[in-house]
Amino acid sequence: MKYARLLLANLSRKKIRTTLTIGSFAVALLLFGILSAVRTAFSQGADIAGVDRLVVRNKTSIIQPLPFSYRDRMLRIPGVKEVTYLNWFGGIYQDERNFFPQMAIDVPTYRKVVTDIGVTDAEWKAFEADRQGAIAGEDIAKRFNWKVGDHIPIRGVIFQGPWEFNLRGISTGESNAGSLLPFMFHEDYLEERRAFGKGTVGWYTLRIDNPENSTRISKAIDEEFSNSPFETKSDSEKEFAASWGKQLGNIKLIIMTIGAVVFVTLLLVTGNTMATAIRERVRELAVLKAVGFSDPFVLWLVLAEGLTIAAIGGVLGLILAVVLIPGISRALAGLLPPLVLLPRDTALGLVFAIGAGIFSTILPATSAMRLRVVDALRRV
Amino acid sequence: MPIPLTYNLRSIRVRWASTIVAVLGIAGTVGVFVAMMSLAKGFKATLVASGSPNNALVRRAGSTSEMDSGFNLEQVKILQDAKGIARDADGPLVSPEVVVIAAFPLKSTGTDANVQVRGVSPRVLKVRDQVKIVAGRFFNPGLNELVVGSNVDKAYIGFDLGQKVLFGGGTWTVVGVFDAGGSAFDSELWCDATVLNDVYKRPTNIFQSATAKLTSPAALTDLKDTLSADPRVTVQADREIEYYEKQSRVVTSLITVLGTIVASIMAVGAIFGALNTMYSAIAERGREIATMRALGFGAAAVVISFVFEAACIALIGGVIGCVGVLPLNGLTTGTMNWQTFSHLAFAFKITPTLMLGGIIFALFMGILGGVAPAVRAARANVATALREL
Numbered sequence: 001m002k003y004a005r006l007l008l009a010n011l012s013r014k015k016i017r018t019t020l021t022i023g024s025f026a027v028a029l030l031l032f033g034i035l036s037a038v039r040t041a042f043s044q045g046a047d048i049a050g051v052d053r054l055v056v057r058n059k060t061s062i063i064q065p066l067p068f069s070y071r072d073r074m075l076r077i078p079g080v081k082e083v084t085y086l087n088w089f090g091g092i093y094q095d096e097r098n099f100f101p102q103m104a105i106d107v108p109t110y111r112k113v114v115t116d117i118g119v120t121d122a123e124w125k126a127f128e129a130d131r132q133g134a135i136a137g138e139d140i141a142k143r144f145n146w147k148v149g150d151h152i153p154i155r156g157v158i159f160q161g162p163w164e165f166n167l168r169g170i171s172t173g174e175s176n177a178g179s180l181l182p183f184m185f186h187e188d189y190l191e192e193r194r195a196f197g198k199g200t201v202g203w204y205t206l207r208i209d210n211p212e213n214s215t216r217i218s219k220a221i222d223e224e225f226s227n228s229p230f231e232t233k234s235d236s237e238k239e240f241a242a243s244w245g246k247q248l249g250n251i252k253l254i255i256m257t258i259g260a261v262v263f264v265t266l267l268l269v270t271g272n273t274m275a276t277a278i279r280e281r282v283r284e285l286a287v288l289k290a291v292g293f294s295d296p297f298v299l300w301l302v303l304a305e306g307l308t309i310a311a312i313g314g315v316l317g318l319i320l321a322v323v324l325i326p327g328i329s330r331a332l333a334g335l336l337p338p339l340v341l342l343p344r345d346t347a348l349g350l351v352f353a354i355g356a357g358i359f360s361t362i363l364p365a366t367s368a369m370r371l372r373v374v375d376a377l378r379r380v
Numbered sequence: 381m382p383i384p385l386t387y388n389l390r391s392i393r394v395r396w397a398s399t400i401v402a403v404l405g406i407a408g409t410v411g412v413f414v415a416m417m418s419l420a421k422g423f424k425a426t427l428v429a430s431g432s433p434n435n436a437l438v439r440r441a442g443s444t445s446e447m448d449s450g451f452n453l454e455q456v457k458i459l460q461d462a463k464g465i466a467r468d469a470d471g472p473l474v475s476p477e478v479v480v481i482a483a484f485p486l487k488s489t490g491t492d493a494n495v496q497v498r499g500v501s502p503r504v505l506k507v508r509d510q511v512k513i514v515a516g517r518f519f520n521p522g523l524n525e526l527v528v529g530s531n532v533d534k535a536y537i538g539f540d541l542g543q544k545v546l547f548g549g550g551t552w553t554v555v556g557v558f559d560a561g562g563s564a565f566d567s568e569l570w571c572d573a574t575v576l577n578d579v580y581k582r583p584t585n586i587f588q589s590a591t592a593k594l595t596s597p598a599a600l601t602d603l604k605d606t607l608s609a610d611p612r613v614t615v616q617a618d619r620e621i622e623y624y625e626k627q628s629r630v631v632t633s634l635i636t637v638l639g640t641i642v643a644s645i646m647a648v649g650a651i652f653g654a655l656n657t658m659y660s661a662i663a664e665r666g667r668e669i670a671t672m673r674a675l676g677f678g679a680a681a682v683v684i685s686f687v688f689e690a691a692c693i694a695l696i697g698g699v700i701g702c703v704g705v706l707p708l709n710g711l712t713t714g715t716m717n718w719q720t721f722s723h724l725a726f727a728f729k730i731t732p733t734l735m736l737g738g739i740i741f742a743l744f745m746g747i748l749g750g751v752a753p754a755v756r757a758a759r760a761n762v763a764t765a766l767r768e769l
Contacts, residue, residue, distance in 0.1 A: 016655075016659055017656060017659065017660070020652045020655055020659075021656070023648075023649075023652045024649055024652045024653065024656075027645060027646070027648050027649035027652065028649065030645055031642065031645045031646065031649075034645070038638065060480075060482050060483070060547055060548045060549070060580075061480070061483050061494055062494075063447070063480070063481055064480075064548075064580070090448065092444070096444060099630075155442075157442070157443060157448045158448045160442070229549055229581060231549070254415075254419065254713065255416075255638060255642075258416070259642065261408075262408055262646055265404060265405075265408050266405075266408075266646075266649055269401050269404055269405055269653060272401055273401060276398075328641055331637055331641075332634065332637055335630060335633060335634040
């Protein structure tokens with residue numbers, strides 16, 4: 001620590017360059033932070049989907065319904081603990097741009113399958129008691145500034161006409177990592193008013209006894225309904241969530257490839273600047289060695305300089321990312337689920353920054369360490 | 381008197397090693413900017429090309445897309461007699477259509493993606509005259525036959541001519557391939573609307589949309605007036621091209637917003653790079669600059685000269701960036717269209733305007749990175765600078 005002043009003096013030797021280098025690191029890490037959050041949003045839900053849950057949908061496509069009668073037939077399949085069903089509502093709140101997922105859920109069974117949706121028991125009771133009750137994910141509620149008790153009109157598009165809901169609860173979900181919690185309301189209410197497709201459901205979600213059996217149970221279900229007018233396709237909830245992300249496919253891949261290339265380039269360019277800064281000072285380092293400092297000391301001094309710059313820049317960039325992400329998330333509302341920077345990605349970013357700091361200084365530092373003092377002093 | 385521009389050009393050549401950092405930074409930024417924007421442009425172009433200014437797309441009033449629209453045969457009949465609809469010897473040029481989606485495995489990943497299946501009227505080729513059969517033949521009305529878009533066979537497993545395809549509880553035969561000029565239809569399967577309704581167990585004579593050829597682009601107003609005046613129908617008519625443009629909005633704005641965010645952050649990084657390069661250029665040339673000042677070149681001339689140098693570096697970066705992403709032009713990729721939940725193939729579209737935009741962006745970054753160092757160069761004290769090593 002007693003050399004802190006020397007380190008500081010080295011850093012402030014060319015203040016502008018040091019500032020710009022720190023700035024470049026910050027920019028690289030800011031970009032890293034934002035892209036990590038976008039990546040998480042693209043793989044929406046796949047990370048948090050329950051492992052002990054299966055989704056059963058119509059084999060032809062998700063927009064084709066399944067009959068209600070499948071519920072009891074599925075319950076008879078060994079390993080299936082609970083079955084609930086959902087319907088995609090797809091209405092419009094005020095304006096088309098305000099897209100958010102809306103689902104009709106079977107209230108008596110839903111919480112038996114999705115055990116923790118992050119609402120208090122009091123909220124759930126109020127929701128159960130109100131036929132027009134609804135529960136909104138916290139991100140949706142925040143976006144439209146809804147409070148419990150609010151009256152929410154939604155214009156039905158698939159199920160036409162005006163629909164009215166009373167907000168009875170705001171859910172925080174099992175974990176809010178990058179997935180948009182839907183707006184949920186009573187299936188009974190939908191069933192009563194829908195003009196077509198009565199007695200059908202959008203898809204089933206079921207809880208099974210053991211995640212290890214999921215393949216066997218999926219197969220058993222699909223076999224049970226094969227050769228019927230409504231064939232099914234069963235997947236674990238994780239695969240179901242991931243299948244949506246996969247369809248976005250190339251866009252995600254392209255953005256991520258671009259991001260990765262850019263990030264690496266930024267780090268390389270910054271590293272190059274740092275390396276040049278050290279090469280310029282070989283003579284000074286030789287002087288240090290001439291007055292008696294050891295080789296490893298010189299190495300550490302130079303490394304410490306690189307590390308300081310990288311760490312300050314990296315932390316700054318990540319702080320900026322944390323500050324800016326909510327704003328970006330708002331700009332992308334309705335296009336992507338809310339952006340969240342996971343702690344895992346923050347740590348990874350710091351590792352990259354510090355790694356780049358070490359990598360770009362270690363080569364000039366070792367060559368400075370190995371250099372014979374006489375040769376170095378003779379250099380101009 | 382200005383400093384000769386050759387001075388800067390030769391400096392860049394001599395100091396190329398330290399210039400590279402700035403050039404790379406700017407090239408990368410411009411490259412990303414152009415690539416992202418061309419992606420958004422390509423997606424939009426694909427959907428917009430699906431529509432024709434001469435066609436009207438009719439769907440239930442208030443519906444957001446064909447997927448959630450619906451009306452019956454009676455309304456189709458009224459539409460066929462409406463004012464503004466073009467006719468030929470066989471009657472009005474209207475194609476009432478049904479749209480569903482079915483999942484098929486992608487060749488690239490083996491995972492399922494949704495394909496839009498469009499049940500059309502046998503007269504559809506007369507209505508959408510940009511669509512041409514390029515292999516095989518058109519389907520026979522009343523049979524389980526499919527004609528597939530030119531991207532379908534490329535993107536999905538099992539759509540060769542003559543092959544049997546299973547979906548929706550029916551067995552279909554691929555009898556032809558059509559080319560729709562790079563539009564969204566190229567990612568679709570077409571078959572007889574009546575057969576599709578039957579196989580999917582939907583009520584017969586219910587259609588989701590109708591595409592009608594207009595007597596002239598201006599006839600849309602007539603059609604709209606007729607339809608809104610008739611109490612028997614609850615449909616709205618839009619120009620086909622406008623309908624598809626609106627459909628492209630979500631994905632286009634997603635890419636544009638993301639692209640802008642990424643490019644602007646990178647721009648900050650690139651400006652830092654340019655600043656660094658220019659500051660060290662000026663630090664190394666302190667004596668040169670002082671000499672020029674001593675010779676009688678004014679401070680303004682020095683500022684202009686160095687801003688010009690920065691702009692040159694930026695221009696090189698900009699050109700490299702644009703040329704670097706040029707191979708992407710025409711590259712086909714695919715994503716999901718959120719409005720229809722179906723997979724859509726489209727291509728990067730790099731236009732001259734986009735490249736010009738990239739170059740201007742580069743110049744902007746270069747000038748921003750050049751002004752501060754240039755001002756510092758002009759401000760230095762001539763006498764002290766000359767004395768420096």
